[in-house]
Amino acid sequence: MITHTLTYWLSEHPSIVSFRWSHTQSWGSTWSFLFTSIVLYLAVSTFLHLLLALLLRPGKAVPLGPIPALHSLSMALISATIFAGILLSSAAEIRDTRWFWRRSKTPFQWLLCFPLGTRPSGRVFFWSYVYYLTRFLHMFRTLFTVLRRRKLAFSQLFNHSILTFMSFLWLEFSQSFQVLAIIFTTSVYSVVYGYRFWTAIGLPSACFPFVVNCQIVLLGCNLVSHVGVLLLHFFKGGCNGIGAWGFNSVLNGAILLLFLNFYVKMHLKKRKCGSEVLSYSASRAEMKKVKEKDV
Numbered sequence: 001m002i003t004h005t006l007t008y009w010l011s012e013h014p015s016i017v018s019f020r021w022s023h024t025q026s027w028g029s030t031w032s033f034l035f036t037s038i039v040l041y042l043a044v045s046t047f048l049h050l051l052l053a054l055l056l057r058p059g060k061a062v063p064l065g066p067i068p069a070l071h072s073l074s075m076a077l078i079s080a081t082i083f084a085g086i087l088l089s090s091a092a093e094i095r096d097t098r099w100f101w102r103r104s105k106t107p108f109q110w111l112l113c114f115p116l117g118t119r120p121s122g123r124v125f126f127w128s129y130v131y132y133l134t135r136f137l138h139m140f141r142t143l144f145t146v147l148r149r150r151k152l153a154f155s156q157l158f159n160h161s162i163l164t165f166m167s168f169l170w171l172e173f174s175q176s177f178q179v180l181a182i183i184f185t186t187s188v189y190s191v192v193y194g195y196r197f198w199t200a201i202g203l204p205s206a207c208f209p210f211v212v213n214c215q216i217v218l219l220g221c222n223l224v225s226h227v228g229v230l231l232l233h234f235f236k237g238g239c240n241g242i243g244a245w246g247f248n249s250v251l252n253g254a255i256l257l258l259f260l261n262f263y264v265k266m267h268l269k270k271r272k273c274g275s276e277v278l279s280y281s282a283s284r285a286e287m288k289k290v291k292e293k294d295v
Helices: 002-012 031-055 067-101 107-112 123-138 140-147 154-172 178-200 210-235 242-294
Strands: none
Touching (some): 031 140, 067 140, 067 178, 123 154, 210 242
């Protein structure tokens, strides 16, 4: 009974089955809304950062209480729901439409490469739309960073803006690859935000950069999937929304370069700190030998 209930609410509900991406019926589905919201996000984050720098002493943070922890918990639950919903919806869509494309594609190929002429309607596009809306909830992480008086990095602003823009392209052009992208991303997000909630309530953190490693796994999966889409497009008769996919690939490449730059800097800083600790330890040992010799 539980399985049937979950299947109904996550993939067979009439609102999910009959969903259609429309500029007149879907909230936030216009280009003007997309660009206005991204510009507003950048403006508010930058203005708040400058305002706090003028009003508060250096290092003085705005107390947020349990808000970041609750945000992490809610995002973990939402991501897990989207993950389960798009998995069940993908299985239902493959079952219902396989007769149309089964001669040219396997189910895994369909996840990477939508048949030409695919329209943004039905189950998987409903969950793609929900994922698009949750991108605006992810932006609150930047506000938390600003209020805690931490460094407002360009990479963080760029990453949130571009990911929101890409999720809009998925719907607008019925872009291939989005199903696997959402599956990969929501699975990683449910783990990452669950970990952030875990540490926010005072429980012990991992002894390695957990979030960074999860992001590396996600970027690696996306890179392999992009190569798969390209191969299927040229050797299996074409993929729907390939123009948007090309633009998406360029943006993903920019995010990858920013992340690699951050990762390299983090490791260089780590090595520098380690060498300073070693040199400090060596100098202390040398001083101890001198003292012992004097004695």
